[in-house]
Amino acid sequence: MKIKAVPAALATxxxxxxxxxAVRPDKALAVLxxxxxxxxxxxxxxxxxxxxxxxxxxWVPKRTVERLMGEASGIKGTSxxxxxxxxxxxxxxxxxxxxxxxxxxxxxxxNIAVFLCVWAAIKIPMVLFEIRFLGVEFALSRLALTLxxxxxxxxxxxxxxDRDPRRRKETPAP
Amino acid sequence: xxxxxIWGIAGTGLLLSWCRNRAKTRxxxxxxxxxxxxxxxxxxxxIWAIGFILTFLPSGYVLNTIGRSAGxxxxxxxxxxxxxxxxxxxxxxxxxxxxxxxGADVRAIAAFVTTLVMVGVLTAPLEMKFFGKRFTVLRNSxxxxxxxxxxxxxxxxxx
Numbered sequence: 140m141k142i143k144a145v146p147a148a149l150a151t152x153x154x155x156x157x158x159x160x161a162v163r164p165d166k167a168l169a170v171l172x173x174x175x176x177x178x179x180x181x182x183x184x185x186x187x188x189x190x191x192x193x194x195x196x197x198w199v200p201k202r203t204v205e206r207l208m209g210e211a212s213g214i215k216g217t218s219x220x221x222x223x224x225x226x227x228x229x230x231x232x233x234x235x236x237x238x239x240x241x242x243x244x245x246x247x248x249x250n251i252a253v254f255l256c257v258w259a260a261i262k263i264p265m266v267l268f269e270i271r272f273l274g275v276e277f278a279l280s281r282l283a284l285t286l287x288x289x290x291x292x293x294x295x296x297x298x299x300x301d302r303d304p305r306r307r308k309e310t311p312a313p
Numbered sequence: 314x315x316x317x318x319i320w321g322i323a324g325t326g327l328l329l330s331w332c333r334n335r336a337k338t339r340x341x342x343x344x345x346x347x348x349x350x351x352x353x354x355x356x357x358x359x360i361w362a363i364g365f366i367l368t369f370l371p372s373g374y375v376l377n378t379i380g381r382s383a384g385x386x387x388x389x390x391x392x393x394x395x396x397x398x399x400x401x402x403x404x405x406x407x408x409x410x411x412x413x414x415x416g417a418d419v420r421a422i423a424a425f426v427t428t429l430v431m432v433g434v435l436t437a438p439l440e441m442k443f444f445g446k447r448f449t450v451l452r453n454s455x456x457x458x459x460x461x462x463x464x465x466x467x468x469x470x471x472x
Contacts, residue, residue, distance in 0.1 A: 145354045148358045149358055149361075170365055188319065190341070193345040194338075273410055273422070280467055281463065284467065285427065296451050300448060
């Protein structure tokens, strides 16, 4: 079912676009132009990220990642996940393949959840941008609240996912 | 900027890898190609859907629903809205600032910004491909709840 969903969604979108084209051609064009911009953006970011993941997969031994970010890595592993997330730039979808590669090399689920959330929410240039537009008070209080929230999210996910043996079956290869 | 840097790093890495070990580099490129081909259709769906949402969403309506008079419902709607749309932060922050100036609720704006970065309904199919359904649903729904909590605390702090 999961495999069929994508072609079905594509067909629906194509039909919807054709329908809009029949009524308001200008709106249909607007839809396609917005999509084109995003497509170019994704195509400029995703290939190099995936190449880096490929290189990481080929060169970095599993033992290293397991030692640095595995179940037994403790605070050190979480700090590494945190640093990886903050120094990175780019949209969240660029972090998915990286997180997956780390997970397959033995990083713990908690550390990957922290990595993804930090990548999404706490990036230095983004914080500066938020201060500039929404003010220091707004940006810093949001940051101060987001930090514990991320650790809590990671902890809860670990609690719920580790207990369930079905987890491994449900993680498909990319 | 990010694009130039990441292409530079990937290119340099590939070159270094090629000089040191051809077989491993070929393995890396095979990894890249398999991942890319399996991701491409989902990405197309996401992008097409964004085109529709950004074209047909009226901004006057948005402002009405997240104003100070809208109360808790406005905060929840802002959080839902932030979860769905996928706009870069450097566009979202000026947009949020202009909503704030026009009288939007601080809590609603905090909820919007937080879910915007942490929750991705449109990218969820992609996330599932990498981490599975349970991981994706848990991470996104927990982030959504946390965004609401953060928003309400900020409403108290910034009053």
